[in-house]
Amino acid sequence: MKFYGLSGVVAILIALAAPAAAQEYRKPLDASTLRTAVVETIRACAAEARGRCGGYPGGPLACLLDAPVLSTKCASSLEKIAPVAEGFVVCAPDIDRFCHGVPPKRGRIATCIAEHWDVVSAPCYSALKAGAEAYRATY
Numbered sequence: 001m002k003f004y005g006l007s008g009v010v011a012i013l014i015a016l017a018a019p020a021a022a023q024e025y026r027k028p029l030d031a032s033t034l035r036t037a038v039v040e041t042i043r044a045c046a047a048e049a050r051g052r053c054g055g056y057p058g059g060p061l062a063c064l065l066d067a068p069v070l071s072t073k074c075a076s077s078l079e080k081i082a083p084v085a086e087g088f089v090v091c092a093p094d095i096d097r098f099c100h101g102v103p104p105k106r107g108r109i110a111t112c113i114a115e116h117w118d119v120v121s122a123p124c125y126s127a128l129k130a131g132a133e134a135y136r137a138t139y
Helices: 006-022 031-044 046-052 059-066 072-080 084-092 092-098 108-115 122-138
Strands: none
Touching: 031 046, 031 059, 031 072, 031 084, 031 108, 031 122, 046 059, 059 072, 059 084, 059 092, 072 084, 084 092, 084 108, 084 122, 092 108, 108 122
């Protein structure tokens, strides 16, 4: 058995603690807020989404964000959730990875990605967290 001495033990403890300190603290994403924001907007924009967003890369929210002209009702709803919608655009690779095959209805994608909060990429987590906080603070 090898004896490391006090300085060796301290060095080992610092090395073991370093990875944990380097990771950002994450708490679960608010799935309910994300789902509500998405479902309300999809309802308000159903006609536009149905007419032009089938098979759009990034899904219906990305399509609606890119649309040059929207109805007043849809544009107003989309403006309310812009931070959340932009978060989903940032999360497209994570959605493909963790939610592949989840039907995009009734906020199921929002629920799925929120359930994977601990493994999504840092940009995705940050974008959805900020989007949910902005939505809650405004509405």
